Amino acid sequence: MDIDKTKCVGCGNCHIICTMGVISLDKDGKSVVNQEECVECSTCYRVLRDEKYPPWFVRAIRKVLSVFNLGYLAAVDLCPTGALTPPELSWPRVLRAQFSNPTVVHPGTGVPGRGTDEIKSNDVTGRLRKGEAGVVVEIGRPGLGAFFRDIQKVAMALAPLEPAFEPENPVTHLIADKKTGRMKEEILDEKVLSAIIELKTEMEKIPAFLAALEKVQNEIDTVISVAIASRCLPDGTIPHEEWVRKAGYTLSPNGKTNLGLGRPLFREDEP
Amino acid sequence: MTNTLHRQGDREGLKHDYVIFVHTAKGKNREGAAPKIREFMRICLKYHPVNLGDVKQGSIHQDDIEIDRLIAGQEDNTVAAAVFTDLSTLQKVVEELIRADLGICINITGLLDEVRECCRKAGITRHSAEHSLGIWGAKDRLPEREVMEFNTMCGHGMVSFNLIREMIERVRLRRMTPRQAALMMAKCCECGAFNPARAEALLSRMQECGFLRSAR
Numbered sequence: 157m158d159i160d161k162t163k164c165v166g167c168g169n170c171h172i173i174c175t176m177g178v179i180s181l182d183k184d185g186k187s188v189v190n191q192e193e194c195v196e197c198s199t200c201y202r203v204l205r206d207e208k209y210p211p212w213f214v215r216a217i218r219k220v221l222s223v224f225n226l227g228y229l230a231a232v233d234l235c236p237t238g239a240l241t242p243p244e245l246s247w248p249r250v251l252r253a254q255f256s257n258p259t260v261v262h263p264g265t266g267v268p269g270r271g272t273d274e275i276k277s278n279d280v281t282g283r284l285r286k287g288e289a290g291v292v293v294e295i296g297r298p299g300l301g302a303f304f305r306d307i308q309k310v311a312m313a314l315a316p317l318e319p320a321f322e323p324e325n326p327v328t329h330l331i332a333d334k335k336t337g338r339m340k341e342e343i344l345d346e347k348v349l350s351a352i353i354e355l356k357t358e359m360e361k362i363p364a365f366l367a368a369l370e371k372v373q374n375e376i377d378t379v380i381s382v383a384i385a386s387r388c389l390p391d392g393t394i395p396h397e398e399w400v401r402k403a404g405y406t407l408s409p410n411g412k413t414n415l416g417l418g419r420p421l422f423r424e425d426e427p
Numbered sequence: 428m429t430n431t432l433h434r435q436g437d438r439e440g441l442k443h444d445y446v447i448f449v450h451t452a453k454g455k456n457r458e459g460a461a462p463k464i465r466e467f468m469r470i471c472l473k474y475h476p477v478n479l480g481d482v483k484q485g486s487i488h489q490d491d492i493e494i495d496r497l498i499a500g501q502e503d504n505t506v507a508a509a510v511f512t513d514l515s516t517l518q519k520v521v522e523e524l525i526r527a528d529l530g531i532c533i534n535i536t537g538l539l540d541e542v543r544e545c546c547r548k549a550g551i552t553r554h555s556a557e558h559s560l561g562i563w564g565a566k567d568r569l570p571e572r573e574v575m576e577f578n579t580m581c582g583h584g585m586v587s588f589n590l591i592r593e594m595i596e597r598v599r600l601r602r603m604t605p606r607q608a609a610l611m612m613a614k615c616c617e618c619g620a621f622n623p624a625r626a627e628a629l630l631s632r633m634q635e636c637g638f639l640r641s642a643r
Contacts, residue, residue: 171589172587172589172590172593173587173589173590173615174587174589175584175585175586175587176587177587177588177589197584197585199585199587199615202617203614203615205490229602232590232593232597232611233490233611233614256584258430258482258583258585258617258618259482259483259485259617261483261504265453266453266504267504267506268482268483268504268505268506273450273452274557275534275554275555275556275557276450276532276534277450277451277452277455277456277532278532278554278555279532279554279555280452280455280456280532281452281455284555290557292432292557294433297433297582297584298433298562298569298575298578298579298584299569299570299578299584299587299588300565300568300569324453349583349584350584366560369563370563373563373564374564376564376565377565378564378565378568379562379563379564379565379566379568379569380562380563380564381432381433381559381561381562381563382559382560382561382562382563383432383433383557383558383559383560384557384558384560385555385556385557385558386555386556386557387554387555388552388553388554388555388556390552391552392543392546392547392552392553394539394556394558396558397558400558400560405560406560406561407558407559407560408433408558408559408560408561409438409441409538409539409540410434410441410444410536410537410538410539410559411432411536411539411556411557411558411559412431412432412534412535412536412556412557413534413535413536413537413539413542413543413546413553413555413556413557414532414533414534414553414554414555414556415521415524415533415534415535415546415551415553415554416551416552416553416554416555417524417525417528417529417530417531417532417533417551418452418455418456418530418531418532418533419456419528419530420455420456420530
């Protein structure tokens with residue numbers, strides 16, 4: 157995101173809204189974006205209404221109020237002068253928007269958001285079959301963001317376990333070598349709000365994947381949100397629960413359920 | 428998007444937090460799905476969700492969003508969601524969706540045992556399930572538990588830690604009501620998965636019991 161300094165009056169509303177907390181007041185009293193840390197989510201631009209006030213008008217009101225030792229508490233959801241300016245993004249910086257702005261449709265997957273499938277359409281795709289587990293590792297969430305160099309560390313920690321990286325996942329498209337988990341060199345310094353490594357494996361390998369994550373979590377400077385998914389048994393029980401507990405981890409009481417209402421349902425005998 | 432999976436909170440809070448959403452699969456049931464997604468939205472709307480949205484167009488709590496126009500503008504590849512605060516209403520929504528037989532993939536995020544029971548009562552067996560194993564890594568960089576409860580209600584991460592803190596502070600100073608602060612947070616969430624009713628309840632509880640008392 158860019159801020160037009162000829163318009164900015166330094167109200168600070170964008171500092172509060174910024175998902176990464178990387179907008180601050182510059183020496184000149186106007187807001188400035190730390191471009192290295194900005195993930196181009198455009199939340200500030202979407203949420204803050206442009207009041208279209210001329211900057212001189214806002215500054216004059218402030219000066220008048222300050223004479224009386226008064227301040228003005230603006231509503232938090234507006235940019236008085238419309239100073240926020242979304243830039244034209246080119247490769248590889250455009251990845252920031254594709255992974256961080258949920259309104260942007262990812263070119264690789266054709267859907268907005270992080271572009272994962274998990275179990276959300278498992279009733280029609282049969283992506284996760286009997287005996288298989290889905291491992292979903294979201295790096296950077298909640299609230300911290302992640303550079304691809306950290307995402308690569310996680311991918312490289314998981315790759316030796318020979319997972320099937322989900323082909324329709326946008327992170328998979330950026331892994332240059334699936335055997336090592338190494339990502340494209342030119343993207344490593346790009347930061348995103350979060351990115352999700354999605355893979356599937358055999359149920360009995362869940363403990364090995366969790367052990368690999370346990371190790372790599374200490375090598376990255378951000379957080380990861382971990383999830384495990386599977387196809388339910390005919391009576392509705394969840395087969396991965398046993399494997400996760402065996403590995404010594406606690407399952408959340410809440411989670412995601414695919415109701416199985418999609419059509420056409422996949423057939424187990426289909427490849 | 429794992430935008431609904433990692434919602435944090437105690438069991439009592441999560442009992443009032445159910446997100447129902449549609450998903451489609453490319454080459455399977457995505458093509459031509461738009462009318463079915465619109466019907467899903469109309470069914471949800473009948474039961475007065477506390478939030479409703481579509482990641483490509485925004486949620487009902489945003490400026491300039493008119494619900495009929497939002498539904499009319501939905502496309503095949505969108506992800507639409509509605510939030511309900513009680514199981515009995517969710518049960519009715521599920522039953523009506525089963526009767527509608529839309530053929531699109533329908534998912535619910537919420538307490539897994541309660542959702543399973545909801546499926547059983549509706550006469551279906553859940554197809555697949557996903558658990559969160561929580562947050563790993565540099566957790567020392569995260570704020571207090573209360574802040575996380577708000578933040579994780581928008582899994583896309585659009586409700587910043589700073590905004591949450593600011594809203595808590597404004598409620599503390601009585602410059603905003605819990606409802607106003609909750610709606611401001613909901614406005615940042617693009618897909619409609621944020622639960623403003625739960626956020627309001629959390630802020631009201633803070634007014635009674637104290638602000639940001641938890642450890643990081």
